[in-house]
Amino acid sequence: MNGDLKMNMVLNRNKIKVLVAKPGLDGHDRGARVLCRFLRDSGYEVIYTGLHKTAEEVANAALQEDVDVLGMSFLSGAHESYVPRILDILKKNGVDLNDMVILVGGTIPEEQFKKMIDLGVDGVFIPGAPMDEISDFIDLKIKEKRDKSSDQHYFVGTKLIKAEDLV
Amino acid sequence: MTNKEKNVTNKEGWHKEYVKPLLETYGERKDNFKTLSGIDVDRLYTPEDIANIEYDKDISYPGVYPFTRGPYPTMYRGRIWTYRMFSGFGLAEDTNKRWHMLLKDGETGLSTAFDFPTLMGRDSDDPLAMGEVGKCGVAIDTFEDFERLFEGIRTDKVSSSFTINPPAAVIYGMYNALADVQGVDRKILRGTIQNDMLKEFHAQNTLVLPPRPSLKIIGDIFEFGVDTNPKFNLISISGYHIREAGSTAVQELAFTLADGMAYVVLAKERGIDLNRIGPQLSFFFNSHNDFFEEIAKFRAARRIWARFMREEMRTTNPEAWKLKFHTQTAGCSLTAQQPLNNITRTTIQALAAVLGGTQSLHTNSFDEAWALPSDEAARVALRTQQIIAYESNIANTIDPLSGSYFVENLTSWMEEKALEYIDYIKEMGDGNILEGEFVGIDQEYFIKEIGDSAYEDQRNIEEKKRIVVGVNEFTLEDERLTVPLLQINEEELRRIQIERIEEIKERRDTKEVESALEEIQTAADEDKNVMPPIIRAIKALATEGEIVGVLKNVYGIWAKPTLL
Incomplete structure (x- = not known):
């Protein structure tokens, strides 16, 4: 990530609450667990849902814990079905996605990156994504959302991009 | 200045005379060299490094105890390993079509990938199945789906492998029911049912019933299978998933063999003759990037197993001493970036499996960090095996790396380290390794061990201690994916499967279904074998979810702890 962006961020990470979720029947939790541990070691407050959660269970956990990051x-391809359902429940319960x-x-799949962003996702990370790239992006987005910045960034695959570069 | 030849008679002398002066001037690329699992690798291996290995006792000949060089006297000179490509997606007819394509392309054994609802014992109309039907594998709800899966395929002609665990009894029952329908003698059925719940608790997380009832069902399959299907592998004791979850090669070797030993103890406690069931136990390993470490792992596995079965379990049938295994190249090594590079990774891993003496092999497709393989990607993966088999000539002689000072030393080292873990697991159970497994699951020992290794591996990549081409080195600035991916319309698949379930429930003999399900419940309650009533329920067109539902009612369910 761009050094200037990183320099500008003064965030208290232990005030940032992150929920890591495993929706659906997929049991591949290596990435989720490794990331949870990294984020916790990096100072965030991290909650992990555990495996095999329904869309309702994930959304409810995000609501009850009032998380900053979901x-x-x-690893199952079920994102196509789960992401819209989970975001729908959040919105119906009064969550403004500009705040989370x-x-x-x-x-x-790369061809679905735009679809995910259009649904309200801020960052799409693929297998092998460096963990500090994820935490840097969390910090950046928290700040952009808090500041209601007119210049929002997204993360797709391996790249940090601006809204107008989204294709 | 003139260079004089220096007299060297051992490794130490060579180091002093030749290496040290050079190191003082130039140094080496790294301070220390390690295998992927973190084992220190020396600059050079010589006869000194294998001085304590006895050829006849520790290595011996192919087909001869302890089988370090291979389970069969002729190995690939007699027959090439089985090309067994794990595949399944969509409806049963979609997978059937892919299977016919692969068989036409020269595949020699079938291997079924089921979708998540099927793997978890849930029907396509279950609320938790939404978004997952036919997505990661094929959807099987009733015996009619299973019959469609095998359309045009004879159970007496091909061996079939089924990667399924909590509902293993149902799918295994379906294969027997299919043989009955095809008029094939159950006694000649060949294939493998994965049926390995221990590694699910350790790593793969397809979790339905608690540990002890899960093992009870496995015992039922053993008991039923030794009589009914004597040529069928009743379990595939799997290290693959343990490795994919992040373990090292040593942990994969140790935990897999410990699981295997626990299943042997289980069989013994159930009163099954170990000389009979021994040959029906098979193994399944991962083949990762570290070429020599993987080869050493396979060779060590055979030696440890043979010694356990003969010396510790006192079996007398040499067939029961032989560890036979399937290999899959490492899915977790595939990169989303520059995906064609995955063909090279898979080739190296497949070579290691072959040089390690595998009995069957699945090669991953290059597009699998993105999606399930396309037809073309699956074909390239199969062709990779055929190129190794027919063009490289490495299958011309048996275990060609034996005698390598490095490989023999590493094989012994892996054996020694694995046995340390195995002894520890046994100690947890006060000398009973099956009980040690239960304690380890309860105390989350396996999850923690594997999780620590996974975390360390990711840190190593991020700190560039481990280079992954295209990911943390040799990256492309503006990379676009150019390979076409397999598309799956899940909503449409789910609609069709739900319609099929509804139509079958209308048509089937409800009384017979209910009576068969009750019989399963009674068998479970009274601690009798559940296989015969499960086959009855399958034939009555009970759904997989209904059958597993009965077991859940009797035994309860299990969830993985969320510890980090």
Whole structure:
């Protein structure tokens, strides 16, 4: 990530609450667990849903814990079904997606990146994504959302991009 | 200045005379060299490094105890390993079509990938199945789906493998029911049912019933299978998933063999003759990037197993001493970036499996960090095996790396380290390794061990201690994916499967279904074998979810702890 962006961020990470979720029947939790541990070691408050959660269970956990960041991990292709359902429940319960950072990680085909962003996802991370790239992006997005910045960034695959570069 | 030849008679002398002066001037690329699992690798291996290995006792000949060089006297000179490509997606007819394509392309054994609802014992109309039907594998709800899966395929002609665990009894029952329908003698059925719940608790997380009832069902399959299907592998004791979850090669070797030993103890406690069931136990390993470490792992596995079965379990049938295994190249090594590079990774891993003496092999497709393989990607993966088999000539002689000072030393080292873990697991159970497994699951020992390794591996990549081409080095600035991916319309698949379930429930003999399900419940309650009533329920067109539902009612369900 751009050094200037990183320099500008003064964030108290232990005030940032991150929910890492495993929606659906997929049991591949290596990435989710490794990321949870990294984020916790990096100072964030991290909650992990555990495996095999329904869309309702994930959304309810995000609501009850009043999280700043919701990260969802899919190695099953079920993101196409779960992401819209989970975001729908959040919105119906009064969550403004401009106030919550939404991340998706896993085997997400490139051609679906835009679809995910259009649904309200801020960052799509693919297998092998460096963990500090994820935490840097969380910090950036928290700040952009808090500041209601007119210049919002997104993360797709391996790249940090601006809204107008989204194709 | 003139260079004089220096007299060297051992490794130490060579180091002093030749290496040290050079190191003082130039140094080496790294301070220390390690295998992927973190084992220190020396600059050079010589006869000194294998001085304590006895050829006849530790290595011996192919087909001869302890089988370090291979389970069969002729190995690939007799027959090439089985090309067994794990595949399944969509409806049963979609997978059937892919299977016919692969068989036409020269595949020699079938291997079924089921979708998540099927793997978890849930029907396509289950609320938790939404978004997952036919997505990661094929959807099987009733015996009619299973019959469609095998359309045009004879159970007496091909061996079939089924990667399924909590509902293993149902799918295994369906294969027997299919043989009955095809008029094939159950006694000649060949294939493998994965049926390995221990590694699910450790790593793969397809979790339905608690540990002890899960093992009870496995015992039922053993008991039923030794009599009914004597040529069928009743379990595939799997290290693959343990490795994919992040373990090292040593942990994969140790935990897999410990699981295997626990299943042997289970069989013994159930009163099954170990000389009979021994040959029906098979193994399944991962083949990762570290070429020599993987080869050493396979060779060590055979030696440890043979010694356990003969010396510790006192079996007398040499067939029961032989560890036979399937290999899959490492899915977790595939990169989303520059995906064609995955063909090279898979080739190296497949070579290691073959040089390690595998009995069957699945090669991953290059597009799998993105999606399930396309037809073309699956074909390239199969062709990779055929190129190794027919063009490289490495299958011309048996275990060609034996005698390598490095490979033999590493094989012994892996054996020694694995046995340390195995002894520890046994100690957890006060000398009973099956009980040690239960304690380890309860105390989350396996999850923690594997999780620590996974975390360390990711840190190593991020700190560039481990280079992954295209990911943390040799990256492209503006990369676009150019390979076409397999598309799956899940909503449409789910609609069709739900319609099929509804139509079958209308048509089937409800009384017979209910009576068969009750019989399963009674068998479970009274601690009798559940296989015969499960086959009855399958034939009555009970759904997989209904059958597993009965078991859940009796035994309860299990969830993985969320510890980090």
